[in-house]
Amino acid sequence: xxxxxxxxxxxxxxxxNSASKAxxxxxxxxxxxxxxxxxxxxxxxxxxxxxxxxxxxRKLILTHFPDHAILGEESVDPGAEASAxxxxxxxxEAEYLWIIDPIDGTTNFVQGYPFFCVxxxxxxxxxxxxxxxxxxxxxxxxVAEKGKGAYVHGNPTRVSRDDKLADSVLAVGFNPDREVAxxxxxxxxxxxxxxxxxxxxxxxxxxxxxxxxxxxxxxxxEVGLNAWDIAAGALLVKESGGIVTDTVGNPYDIGVRRxxxxxxxxHQELLDVLKTAEATGV
Ligand code: 2AM
Ligand code: CA
Ligand code: CA
Ligand code: CA
Numbered sequence: 001x002x003x004x005x006x007x008x009x010x011x012x013x014x015x016x017n018s019a020s021k022a023x024x025x026x027x028x029x030x031x032x033x034x035x036x037x038x039x040x041x042x043x044x045x046x047x048x049x050x051x052x053x054x055x056x057x058r059k060l061i062l063t064h065f066p067d068h069a070i071l072g073e074e075s076v077d078p079g080a081e082a083s084a085x086x087x088x089x090x091x092x093e094a095e096y097l098w099i100i101d102p103i104d105g106t107t108n109f110v111q112g113y114p115f116f117c118v119x120x121x122x123x124x125x126x127x128x129x130x131x132x133x134x135x136x137x138x139x140x141x142x143v144a145e146k147g148k149g150a151y152v153h154g155n156p157t158r159v160s161r162d163d164k165l166a167d168s169v170l171a172v173g174f175n176p177d178r179e180v181a182x183x184x185x186x187x188x189x190x191x192x193x194x195x196x197x198x199x200x201x202x203x204x205x206x207x208x209x210x211x212x213x214x215x216x217x218x219x220x221x222e223v224g225l226n227a228w229d230i231a232a233g234a235l236l237v238k239e240s241g242g243i244v245t246d247t248v249g250n251p252y253d254i255g256v257r258r259x260x261x262x263x264x265x266x267h268q269e270l271l272d273v274l275k276t277a278e279a280t281g282v
Contacts, residue, residue: 009064011096011122012145015132018060019118022053023136026103026118036110039078043176045106050074053102057120061098068122069094073101073228080177080257083226087255097123099254101228105204107176114138119206121231123254131232131239133210142210142236150213150239159242159263160215165192165273168266171200171208173222181224181282184258188221188279195273205259209233212261213240219262219270223247223282227254237261247271247280258282 009017026049035048054074061070071090076083090097098120103109105116114137122130131150133142142157144150150157162168172189175181193199200217202208206229208220213236234244234252243264244252249271252259258280260270274280 011065012130012132012143014061014064015120015122015130016141016143018057019120019132019134020141021060022056022102023118023134025056026053026109026116027136030109030112033110041176041178043107043178044078045110046074047106047110049109050103050106053118054100057100057102057118065096067094068096068098070098070100071227073226080180080224080226084255084257087227091126091254095125097126099123099128099228099231101206104206104229105202108203113203115202115207116204117207117210119228119232121228121235123231126254128231128235128254131235133206133232133236135207135210140210142213144213144232144236144239146235146239148239150236152210152214157214157236157240159212159237159240160218161265162218162263163265165195165266165269166197168196168218169198169200170196170270171202171211171217171220173203173205173208173225174201175222175224177224184223184279184281187277188223188274191273191277191279192221192270205229206233209237209261212242212263213237215240215263218266219260221247221260221270221274223258223280225257225259230256230259234261243267245271247274
């Protein structure tokens with residue numbers, strides 16, 4: 001049972017308002033980026049807008065919940081190891097942990113390719129209880145609360161009905177970690193390209209998950225992700241009737257970095273393909 005959180009507003013309302021305000025601002029900065037820097041590699045970008053949006057969200061959350069902990073992508077040193085360590089530390093810090101990705105799909109944002117979102121999750125004792133994903137371009141607000149379902153602008157979301165991989169359209173990712181994650185993803189992508197109706201790689205893990213929740217995609221696979229890419233989207237998928245595990249079938253928890261999220265019906269078939277292709281690692 002989730003205890004009531006004391007505050008002037010419900011945490012769900014705060015998550016929605018923060019995602020909405022940050023999303024509007026991000027949209028207004030399209031084409032007006034002041035600063036683009038690389039992090040780990042030439043594929044790993046960050047802009048002044050990523051940083052500004054994260055600060056905006058942090059301030060809004062802390063106004064209402066000053067004793068909650070916050071883990072945000074742009075406040076963590078780059079790299080897989082630093083990200084995993086930051087999560088471990090943040091989990092120790094407080095019962096309530098907000099997990100934020102201010103812009104998921106920064107490469108798209110920089111390109112002006114309209115597929116990116118704000119992702120905000122709240123975990124209680126390590127379990128995600130609220131997930132909000134906002135796409136400011138289409139003005140779509142995806143909201144999930146543990147045990148209470150998932151919605152896009154008030155309409156319940158439901159995963160797709162496809163029960164065969166061959167009839168399914170899946171999302172995959174060309175993870176920017178070229179040395180470790182990309183080779184694994186490429187094995188999976190090659191195997192899946194031959195077994196599915198089609199694949200999409202639109203460049204936002206969180207929005208891919210929201211689309212699985214909404215039945216627009218039947219599944220999503222990628223290794224090399226971080227907690228803030230997945231937390232909100234995983235709850236959306238689960239609350240929409242789907243299944244979220246790691247690539248070998250262990251249930252999702254906030255430390256998972258190798259992800260399979262589906263409508264449930266094609267889950268085992270997808271895991272089997274990844275296993276045969278040796279595409280489960282990282
Ligand atoms: P981002 O836009 O927030 O950085 C695209 O495959 C996905 O990978 C996006 O969700 C993107 O999130 C994420 N991503 C970008 N750089 C990454 C990195 N260095 N390691 C892991 N994931 C990354
Ligand atoms: Ca990033
Ligand atoms: Ca991200
Ligand atoms: Ca980001």
